[in-house]
Amino acid sequence: MKTFFALPRPNGPIRMAAIGIVVFGIGVFGTGRVLAQSAPSKNSKSIYAVLEEAPEKTRAKKNPFAGDPEAEAAGGKLFEQHCAECHGKRAGGTMHGANLLRDEVQLAPPGTLFWVLTNGVVRRGMPVWSKLPEPQRWQIVTYLKSLTSPGKSPQ
Amino acid sequence: MEFLMFRAQLAPRASDPLASTSFCGVFFSLLAVVVPGFAMSAQAQESPYIVTYDHYLEEPGSLEVEYFSTFGTQRAGNDFHAFWMEFEFGTTAWWTTEAYFDGQTTFNDSTIFTGFRVENRLRLLQREHLVNPVLYIEYEQTSAADKILKEVEGHDIESDYAPPNSVLRKEHDHELEMKLLLSSTLNGWNVALDPIATKNLSPTEPWEFAYAIGASRPLALKAKPNRCNFCPENVIAGVEMYGGLGDTQSFGLHDTSHYIAPVFAWNLPSDWTFRLSTGFGLNDNSHRLLLRWGLSREFSGFGAVLARLFGGRL
Numbered sequence: 128m129k130t131f132f133a134l135p136r137p138n139g140p141i142r143m144a145a146i147g148i149v150v151f152g153i154g155v156f157g158t159g160r161v162l163a164q165s166a167p168s169k170n171s172k173s174i175y176a177v178l179e180e181a182p183e184k185t186r187a188k189k190n191p192f193a194g195d196p197e198a199e200a201a202g203g204k205l206f207e208q209h210c211a212e213c214h215g216k217r218a219g220g221t222m223h224g225a226n227l228l229r230d231e232v233q234l235a236p237p238g239t240l241f242w243v244l245t246n247g248v249v250r251r252g253m254p255v256w257s258k259l260p261e262p263q264r265w266q267i268v269t270y271l272k273s274l275t276s277p278g279k280s281p282q
Numbered sequence: 283m284e285f286l287m288f289r290a291q292l293a294p295r296a297s298d299p300l301a302s303t304s305f306c307g308v309f310f311s312l313l314a315v316v317v318p319g320f321a322m323s324a325q326a327q328e329s330p331y332i333v334t335y336d337h338y339l340e341e342p343g344s345l346e347v348e349y350f351s352t353f354g355t356q357r358a359g360n361d362f363h364a365f366w367m368e369f370e371f372g373t374t375a376w377w378t379t380e381a382y383f384d385g386q387t388t389f390n391d392s393t394i395f396t397g398f399r400v401e402n403r404l405r406l407l408q409r410e411h412l413v414n415p416v417l418y419i420e421y422e423q424t425s426a427a428d429k430i431l432k433e434v435e436g437h438d439i440e441s442d443y444a445p446p447n448s449v450l451r452k453e454h455d456h457e458l459e460m461k462l463l464l465s466s467t468l469n470g471w472n473v474a475l476d477p478i479a480t481k482n483l484s485p486t487e488p489w490e491f492a493y494a495i496g497a498s499r500p501l502a503l504k505a506k507p508n509r510c511n512f513c514p515e516n517v518i519a520g521v522e523m524y525g526g527l528g529d530t531q532s533f534g535l536h537d538t539s540h541y542i543a544p545v546f547a548w549n550l551p552s553d554w555t556f557r558l559s560t561g562f563g564l565n566d567n568s569h570r571l572l573l574r575w576g577l578s579r580e581f582s583g584f585g586a587v588l589a590r591l592f593g594g595r596l
Contacts, residue, residue: 138293139567195449200507212341212582224345246409258327258408259340260470260503278566 174251175231181242188238191262192269202270205263209256218274223252233275240268327518328555330547333433333575334496334522336474337414337465339403340372343585348578350557352430352591353570362388364396364429367528371584376405382422392447397424397434397455403463412468418461418476426453426563431572436490436529436538437482439567441583456483470503472496472520488529496522499544509551520549525564539568554579 192198207216217264220226227233232240244264247255256264313548319583329336332350340346348368355361364386371379382399401420427450429443443450458481465474478492498520506513525540526531543561561572 178419178578197507198504201505204509224542247375249300249405249408252342254339254341254372254375255410256338257467258329258472260500262504266505 150166152175152205174225174248177243177248177251178231178235181239185242186236186238190241190265190272192235192265192267193237193272195242195269198266199268199273200270200272201263203221203260203269205267206270207251208268209259213253232271237265237268239271241265244268245272259275285398291346304573315481323330328547328557328578328580329484330498330520330545330557331474331496331522331560332516332543332545332557332559332576333368333431333524334462334474335403335416335418335461335476336463336467336472336496337405337416337463339375339378339405339416340370341580341582342372342375342512344372344580345584346370346578347473348355348576348579349579350430350574351564351575352574353571354429354431354443355571356443356569357440358509360389360391360405360431362386362443366430366432373585380405382432384424384428384485385556386427386447388429388447394425394447394451395431396426396428396451397422401459401496410467413464413466416463416465418459420457420461422457422459424455424457426450426455428455431506431569432528432549433478433480433492433494434524434539434541435459435478435492436526437461437532438526439539440569451553457481458483459592488531490529491533492525494522494524496520496545504537511550514540516549516551519547520545522559525568538565539570540564543572557593 192202206214206218210218210224213221214227217220218227220228225232241264243253244259244267245255245257247253250253252262259267290359294345295555303419305309347361348370350366352364352370353361354364364380364384364586366384369381372378378507380399380401382400382401385394386395386396387393399422401418402421405413406417426442427447438557459478460480461476461478463474463476465472467473473522474494474496476494480490480492481487482490487503498518500515501517501519502514505515510516521544523540523542527535528538541561541563545559548556557574557576559572559574559576561569561574564571
């Protein structure tokens, strides 16, 4: 069979680089599609329902830093570094994360917030934060609890 | 005459653009600069491991761009500097996808691009447990000249890396690599154990086995109230150990290499993470020294930009 035209056959490294770019492109396209379809549905169960799932034992845990202004400041710093991206700089929520100033959160026991922070809400897009040591997670809880404490207007 | 021919083999081929130092430099620089150019930065608490994986995935929608170097000593051959770039993307809270691009310079020889890897990590359990399993699946297409030593498998030993690049690069590997990442965090300590199984997709090649194990802890568990570069909570120190366990035809420790490496990560408030690892070979089959360092930065908002491109509202 006569060949009318023939593409040059790329050598090994060029072929490898081309395949790499194609595979990475497919990955980016795929993840783009997944993300595009993952916008929260209006009919989905409230994100705050997860607070009810905290085991009784962890709900009863006491915050070792309750009322400690230094822990509150450290928690504010940690919140800004790790949480504000999704929950907003003032914890008021964004399209990606819940409003943490709502009563469901502010009236929840500190142990419940600690439990959510530790376990995340993986199916709803919140990663686990157990990579932060336990005292740092309690510092964040201290900060969250301070946001609507008496005599302090929400930031 | 034979000597002249050998020298000609060592020199990079002018007709092969990927064999030149300038090509590799431009390629890796472009990857580092262009990709994250339109996203915001965010600080994450990165682990200090370079070979071992813990169970923490990339935050959803974030892209982490990482550059790593490995300087390795080589008996009966030339020392080398291997380097790679990683693009780690958090697709969801339970799925991270990652692409690697590898290259190396062998001293008195040449600088070459050695291949790519694509991997996915899937979190198997939704909540935290004493041991948290994550499934790791990787496809890699590399040449035998790949020296990043991201994992040491089967009967990989130091002498495998001694021939010149012109010889090694002729052999191409297509491999499927699977790991079960088992990781636990308690009282500030993280302990991770990764059993590894690799199959060269050539039907005659056996399954190869390996392991990586690591332990690490931040220097301080409580955060300081002020923003600071040198706060001890920003520094995580630990140790990791990794090596081969043979293959299906000869499982065990004979003809395998093993390393132990103190590791260190410095998570800067300016969103950069610096990692350092000094690996020491534990037997005569291992490179005596693998000095590694890495620099990474996390960019949030990359996923939102990507989603908008495909009609999403994120």
